[in-house]
Amino acid sequence: MSVIDSKALLDLDPALATDLLVRFLRAEAGKFGFERAVLGLSGGVDSAVSCALAARAFGPQNVLAILMPYRTSNPDSARDAERVVAATGVQSKLVEISDMVDGYLDQEGVQDQTRRGNVMARARMIVLYDHSARDNALVIGTSNKTEILLGYSTQFGDAACALNPLGDLWKHQVFQLAAHLDLPDEVSAKPPSADLFEGQSDEDDLGFSYAEADAVLVRLVDHRWSQDDLVRAGFDADLVERLGRRIVINQYKRLPPIVAKLGERTVNQDFRYLRSWGH
């Protein structure tokens, strides 16, 4: 069996986590003079949790949730996103991305599903960052730790943000927070989907469940188990190897671009300062 009981490793204290994440958003945005937030709302559980946390941190009137469906998106997604808007009280806006996406896809004749999905994710990024500049609002991220480690996101697309409250939460913990934050059941109950085309499912794409991934990843990453330790404990060897490989091959998505070092001090190598520098 690949999901050995992982409750003790994964179950979080949702009130404590919520308090910290609300403080995080408020403190890190406030440090740079921001009091407003903008985020993309897909109708899925991740963006719903980010939205609810942002609403608590900045006040719902200071959060703009943008719904950005493409013409092949599941109509249920927009309905679920509307439920999140109603539950959190945030401002919302609908920006159809079909025309801007098709303008490029048609021109280039792009048929490949991955390329099409990436273009949609990056189109949404353009919309969010434009509204960020318009409203003087920070883009709040919606990528959880499981998908960041798996590389299940589009670089400079849905992964792009200024602050990410979910980046150190396993998918299991995102579901726990969704329940704690009283988000609509419809958002948590459905199978997670990138919704790049109707009927898409994350777990079909990945070939394993989030529960399986969380159980392996929390041990590999947080608790420094070796892959052999996991197999000896009864985890499926093939799954463990695939997950381990995904972490490695997607490391590039998690880091800034590689800079060729020529001088004495090089940005991101030996020019070492926090973003909080002077703030």
Place this chain on the structure above:
Amino acid sequence: MEPSIRLAQVEPTLGNLAANLDLHLAQIGQATHDGIDLIAFPELSLTGYFLKDQTSDVARDLDAPELRSLIEASRDISIVVGFVESAPDGRVYNATAFLEDGRVLGVHRKVHLVTYGMFEESRDFAAGECFEPIESKHGRFGLLTCEDVWHMDGAYLYFMAGVDAFLISSAGPGRGVTRTEPEDGEDAASELSSNRTWRTIQDGLALWTRTPVLYVNRVGWEDGIVFAGATRAVDADANLVAGPLGLDPGHVDVTLGSTATRRSRTRTPLRRDEKPWILARGLAAHTGLVPPSRSEPESGTNPG
């Protein structure tokens, strides 16, 4: 009259000495007004913590204007402050100064720099080499800086020196939000697992030395890392006597109860029964570092 001590859980701004000095002076002014004898600030309170390449920019010697103004302020109240010390030989330390009556009573340079996980102190600081008690008019204090407490040597040496209290200053990041089942008798209040660990260490330190433990941590965020507060004080029996504070700036006041400490040490005379020569002999046998000694000299006699 037992001294009153204020543990000031502040939120410094990273690398902004001027703003942090103002913060300190305001807190010192308020504490003086409140009749406090000693105010203690957290580790690197004057500079912020994750300094990286800012370390050299904010390093100051004891004659620097920022330190001079704090030394001056110590005419009215004793002050414990964290700063980056620029030593005469060019080395830079994670340092804690004890200021009193307009002078520097002592500087503790962090011995156990933490360089694992999210920490890289050994990259930026030289390590201190000793644990010398501070002889203050308010008592004998053992200063420990954060990771110093995770090793046993400093606490043990201060214990052997008979300090009246441990004063732990920290810039301790919070982590660990997994749910834990409360043990019997404990309430199920939310607590970061890092704070739970800190609490356990402080209580243990008090119990095996029968010495009060004063813990002052900072709050605030530096690039997504939260400093987890939980400033608190326990007496020599590890009873909570102040705090714990939460994640907001604030302070707690504690009176150092010498009578309670004396009673605790009378009931449980651990220091009397300590056998340091066994430690010395063991260290000599295992590391060759310490020459063995047959017995502990009596108090007040020349150890030679």
